[in-house]
Amino acid sequence: MTPPAHRRAVLRVAVRYALRYALLLAVLALTIGPFLWQLSTSLKGPGEDIYSYPPKLLPSDPTLHNYAEVADTIPVWDFALNSLKVAAANVLTNCAGAALAGYALARMRFRGRKVAVVAFVMAMLVPLESIMIAQFLLMRDLQLNNTLTGVVLPGCIGAMNVLLMRNAFAHLPYEVEEAAFVDGANAWQRFLRIALPSVKGTLAVVAVFAFMGAWDDFLWPLIVLSDQSNFTLTIGLNFLHGTFADNQRLVAAGSVIAVLPLIVMFACLQRYFFRGVGEGAVKG
Template sequence: MTATTADEPRELQERRVAPRGRALPHPDRKGRSPIFDAPTRTGLVFRYLILTIVLLVSIGPMLWELSTALKSKTEDVFTQSIHLLPRHPTLDNFGQVQRTIPVWHFAVNSLTVAFVNVAGNVVGATLAGYVLARLKFKGRKLLLGVFVSTLILPAEVTIISKFQFITNLGLGDTLLGVCLPDMIAMTNVLLMRNAFLALPKEVEEAAIIDGANAVQRLRFIGIPAVKGVLSVISIFAFIGAWDDFLWPLLVLQTPDKLTLTVGLSYLDGQWSHDPRVIAAGTMIALIPILALFLGLQRYFFRGVAEGAIKG
């Protein structure tokens, strides 16, 4: 005898499988595919096939760049027959990058810009997000609308005004001039606002009854609950500052102050044009991003759920 649907717990109902191995459709799952959504063999094959395609599209170019960076001078990288694995792997291309440009000096400049942007976004977006989510004042909705409206304009539209603003402040050809426009991104402010809106109101009301002010509520209640979103903001701010090419190219003129992305362009010049060396420089620029993501990955996915889905 089998129990009826009404007498079964919800978890058991979701796991019910027909005798022939095909999952029975759940009565609440209207409009969902009984083949691809159910834990059947066809559904699992379809899921893994999609994941494999996405994986190849995502990491395929990176693997090809790594393969090119490890190929020796005797291997033809322009051949029509593709060989992903180098026949004569070598690390000489990475040494050639260092001999061609001061790559580590450029990397220090990029790290300086990236860390300043991360600190500015973490502090500024946290404060602004908490104010928009938890504090009541006149004009809050209008201010939120202004923040959202800034996301409509592409960055290329405001780049001339930003350049004039930085120049008038006397920050042209400085790393601070590179950092200043992106120290607080509106996207990060909205992420923090959604994260703070997800906090239970009862907890904050209890803190107010105990006499906690806004700063204390932010420090002891708000920030511990949104650590995942802070890691997301840190990763996005770091990647945005590290990979930026156009803005540092416009602001910086002195070669010693160039960031790594701008400095790597010297690898493809009049006196140097080797795709192996260019690929090696690209892999060097990728190392800090991978290290940061690996260090914060356990907070990253939790932060996406807190800030981007809830609210």
């Protein structure tokens, strides 16, 4: 290859990489830009203009006074504790229920198995708003209105999570379980000791999705809860926004408080989360 042709090829590769990284930086800015702006606003003091132009991302005098004022104004930690209870219960029920249902659909042979899979797929197509009235009436008949149990129960096992676990179990080689069956392992032993440890990545995906869905849910807790002592964080922050609509610093501080548990949850499970793509492989 002649030197000019080589330089043109190198230039094309450089331009291609530059465009690729520029696109990635633009997506990154759109993804985390709003959170960084909220974090910056929550750390700015009352004497700093948050509407200045050009906008300043770094506070000139960072302070945690806004977080303390949020905690003094509304029982934000009580709301956060309620949300944590709901999210933890949602994670446990979804991981346990989806794993059991997914294993049964993937590994066990019984009449109506295909119909059950179709039913889970169809359940994903039903909008939540169309069944919310029926859910509310059911919670009322069970006398679970205005309780955290009533918040958790409708979403304790998600159809999407069941299908995720089913696909993970379906990709496991049958030979491993057949060998365990020959050695005398029953269905529970094969599930707990062989199948379940092999799908930790998918379990992490289910846990993250379940936690995020329960933590961020606003409409259903707003409908089923009426006592302020049972309010979740999303409902409590809505009251904060209505009370201090002119003080965006407090609203931003409340938003950061609501987002931090999700970041911690994902940071703890990210290793298993990204392993979910290669689920079902057998180690030698």
